[in-house]
Amino acid sequence: MKVLTANRLTDGEAVWLAADESWSASIDDAVIASDKETEGWLSAAGDAACADNLVVDVNLIDIEQVDGQTVPIRLRERIRAAGPTNRSDLGKQAKHHAGRSD
């Protein structure tokens, strides 16, 4: 299974392609491709978003589903999806914490 990830042009934030073809700052919103056809659709959407100067550094990455959550296979991508492992107050994990405490 794969999802499409990139960094947003304006601020470099890690983003994933969502079902409505927007780029979400949370991997939870990512469209999961389980077949070649969907992968092809994701890649085409990525190329278009690059051409539209919305995102840079677009990549299809491998994921698995763990307890209903989308979890990248590679540590690199898990760190992109959460934030630095030495600073839980930084990156997306920090926003999640802040959201929960509200």
Added chain:
Amino acid sequence: MYRYDQFDHDFVKARVAEFTDQVDRRLTGEITEDQFKPLRLMNGVYLQLHAYMLRVAIPYGTLNSRQLRMLGHIARKYDKGYGHFTTRQNIQYNWPSLSDIPAILGDLASVEMHAIQTSGNCIRNVTADHFAGAAADEVADPRPYAEILRQWSSVHPEFSYLPRKFKIAVTGAERDRAAIQVHDIGLHVKKNAEGELGFAVYVGGGQGRTPMIAKKICDFLPEKDLLTYSTAILRVYNLHGRRDNKYKARIKILVHETGAEEFARQVEAEFTALKDGDLKLPEEDIRAIERYFAPPSLTARPEGDEALRLARLDSRGFSEWLDQNVITHRHADYAAVTISLKGIGEAPGDASDSQMEAIADLAERYGFDEIRVSHEQNLILPHVARADLKAVYDALVGIQLATANSNLITDIIACPGLDYCALANARSIIVAQNISKRFASMERQREIGELKLKISGCINACGHHHVGHIGILGVEKKGAELYQVTLGGSGDENTSVGEIIGRGFGPDEITDAIETVVDTYLRVRSDGSETFLDAYRRVGQAPFKEALYAGEAKAA
């Protein structure tokens, strides 16, 4: 320190305006990422895992308090409240928006700073001994020469598109604290028999995937020939350095493949053709640059000895810090202070906005307005009266920066690793933090003595693992992090490249493995005065291999 003249101001201002326009054009889609990438890299802007990263140049690691305060301000206003000091004496911000970078560069320009040539295949920030101008063992301050090289190499038309990046380091002392033998060019300022200043010139050192120790190709280069000879080296490299393979493009490969003797001959031939031309440095120009680096006028402060004697009795913490983090100054009433950015369990090299501001205040009040960044990722106050050391210490305690671990096992160099860096294969910071916590006891650290532990999260070796007494290299193997341990490296005047001790260790094993190495050293050292490096050089790998892997061999 060096102050911008009108030319410098205009040049940096023009560059900020130019890059501001380039960022605008990128954000409006007028230029593509392929077109923009080389432009942003020329201005120190990388794209990392979570965000853009801005690398700001700190020439030869020298800052004044106004500049450090501005670095703190940028951390607070545009980033997430901290900055990361690097092994190239620079600072990196990990979270800036591309749209904010023009404003950041404008703020930097207002304090005579920039991010030019902190990336790309050009001559990068010239580094120097962080105790320059203060060290008791110095022949001459290396920074005037570093500044001359900076001026010459800034947007040098011939050397802006080299086969690969190019790093120069300068030391003015026999004891090399600038790791010159692992640089593309290493310069050792010395005096000849006639008392004239010049350089021993080393070339072709480097770390990365192919570590090489530099070769000395000139034993004494008169100072007037600095730029001519450097140009000759760069020309030979620019002409013959490989452009077909990024991994073989550094000058170290050219020197190695050509042979040092033949390489030196080619440089000499080029040098002879250029000699006594426009690049010859007039005596008055060298002395004019030197005046910018004139030492502060250090008035006699003889009350320091008595003050320190009393303060030592009063505070054990101060006494330990004095022994570990304070070094002898060329003026007997003064000292140079290392502010450790390696608090137990902290990320090596990180400083918060308020810590930067507090250190700037200390430099202004007690340190003649000077701060240095060391390649070991600490900050230095190079000139502090011994009588003021207790006040400085107390202030550092107040900002959690009084850890007395300079040159001890927890004074770890670590690159950002996989927590931030797009090139990394494994994490570095967390490995450093775990080792730091394991060896938290200051008593134990002092018992172990001088031990330089350096960690890189990939083969590019930004964490200098090749020259760590203990080096750790993080790699990715079958999708997991694996840490290779090297022993016996050193980045000083007796440079050596560490040797891989055996199979690597997983993230949960590496701290134990390091402890085993250290315990083995404590067992084999001849006495407490034999350092880890000396003991390793005497006994070799065998006892360490045995301690780390003997159980496995038996099990197999």
